[in-house]
Amino acid sequence: MKLNKSLTMISALSLMAVSLAACSGNNGGGNNASPSASAASPSASATSSAPSESASPEATDIEPEAGAKLVVWAAQEQKDFLETMGKEFEAKYGIKVEFQKVGSADALNKIVKDGPAGVGADVFMLAHDQLNRAVQAGVILPNDFYAEDTQANFAKTAVDAVTATDGILYGYPRNIETYLLFYNKNLAKPEDLASWDAIKAFSKAYNVPAEKKFGIMWKLDDSYFNYAFMGGNGGYVFGNNNTDPGDIGLNNEGSVEGLKFMQSMKEVMPFKVADATPDVKTDLFQKGKLAIDMDGIWQLGSFTKEKLGFDVGAVPLPPMPNGKSPKPFAGVQAYFVSQFSQYPNAAKLFAHFVSSQDAAIKMYQMSGVVSARNGLDQDPALAGNELVAAFVEQFKNVEAMPSIAETASFWTAMGAVYPQIWDNNADVKATLDKAVSDMKTLIQQSK
Structure with missing residues (x-):
């Protein structure tokens, strides 16, 4: 990002x-x-x-x-x-x-x-x-x-x-x-991205791991991307609109539910956290082997038909099975x-x-x-631009990253969470409890 x-x-x-x-x-x-x-x-x-x-x-x-x-x-x-x-x-x-x-x-x-x-x-x-x-x-x-x-x-x-x-x-x-879902129009249709259940169904049919063909991928070791599932379920980093470091909501019921859903995507994303790097993911997308790529607005200049040889579509992150929409960081x-x-x-x-x-x-x-x-997508100069319209729509449901000094503890403590719950199938609640405890220690040490 x-x-x-x-x-x-x-x-x-x-x-x-x-x-x-x-x-x-x-x-x-x-x-x-x-x-x-x-x-x-x-x-x-x-x-x-x-x-x-x-x-x-x-x-x-x-x-x-x-x-x-x-x-x-x-x-x-x-x-x-x-x-x-x-x-x-x-x-x-x-x-x-x-x-x-x-x-x-x-x-x-x-x-x-x-x-x-x-x-x-x-x-x-x-x-x-x-x-x-x-x-x-x-x-x-x-x-x-x-x-x-x-x-x-x-x-x-x-x-x-x-x-x-x-x-x-x-x-x-x-x-x-912020970020959303880009997709290769030669490989996937809009209905394949209408829900996460649809994405799972599409990926099960499309995946050929031996050929490094995957339905969907994102950077799995990064809270910037994974927080979307927590924030969309009612989790939060700090209370009072991310200004109260004494109130950490990363192990509340919503956060736990969100990361359990993220963990469930492993059934159609059969690779380790360390293998889902930006370079690997982007290379697979550019070569037409990755159908759906969760990535950011900074790719607009790269994900064009002129550069890739295929048309790229984009949609905001769809609702999770419980009906709640992920809320990506911005x-x-x-x-x-x-x-x-x-x-x-x-x-x-x-x-x-x-x-x-x-x-x-x-x-x-x-x-x-x-x-x-x-309303930028309604301006005549940009009307009809599908990618811009998708981002403008995603802008309506994002959360600005916290900016208080204690935020450093969040990035540090949460980094260990994803290999545990993804690669090792660790219990989500216990892993988040440990991360919050580590955050509190880091915050206290910084005073």
Whole structure:
């Protein structure tokens, strides 16, 4: 998956260093407030020309500062799109935009270092699981002027993901990264994916293990994929919308039922956990030996007829035998405005501009990235695109990965679960009880 889970494993000591560095810097706008104060109350320079939040963001744009110029950080693959949008922005508002290659995995640490020195970005991208660390470090401004527009036009999961635990909306959502079922249309029909019972029936008829032909496969050693069956049954990582590490729901009745169902898929997936790697799985799908591939939105540019030689379909994860639908994890990438920007109004204007409906269409056409905007599949430019429509439908039933620091314990402790229940047929409840106990130990040790 594209969202880097390892980001959640930044230690508390590193976070403290980030926060201290941000607090000691001068943001160039004269605001030296503490991180919490600056997060909740943007500097006067950031809001002086903005009308009150009750103003209609649809009716007017925020007024940019005179002489503004912006630096935007993003990954290299977004260069062409963002430079194109920058030229359009300059033509419309007279504000020059410079693209710099800094991916979302590196942006937080870099803005902490470069922001106070006045050489950081005005707008940069982060994955949502870095949001609370960015807020604690005091390096981002709230999405205040365009809050209503963002809340109205983006998938709720995306909006919630870029709203910090302090209840404040900070991000301008770009896209949701999640997964569903791709299938080879030469091998399977939509009705073969209508339910998991249908998938099992199809796979039993299709499988030829000696020839490495399989009906369905996904990365079995990864909680990113396996959690879907737990979350869809009422399991959860942390309580209170993944913000309460004192309440772990990974061994509750729903989680146990979900992993028992996952375990039952072994009858049509006759291979070890270690054999279901992304490379193996993708290679089999590309060669026409794997019919159904649970994989992510990042494959849209690769799973095309031009590259594979066959048509690819896609459907959201179907309901489980108990009628409940799996709820896959999702990562959200978003634009954020730097606390250190000398032109915060112009930066907010650009973040809004580059996440608009027109920009969303252009982003897909230029880079294959599907925006988190509502109703994107209904736009004439994308209407009829089966794969986009399937992902937009899946977006309605996903869960943003938890972003609190204690999430590192989840990835670590759950890693041992899947070989036990899959390869060794271990008791699911006992195995999950052990994982939760290990999580609690890891959380306590991190304090």
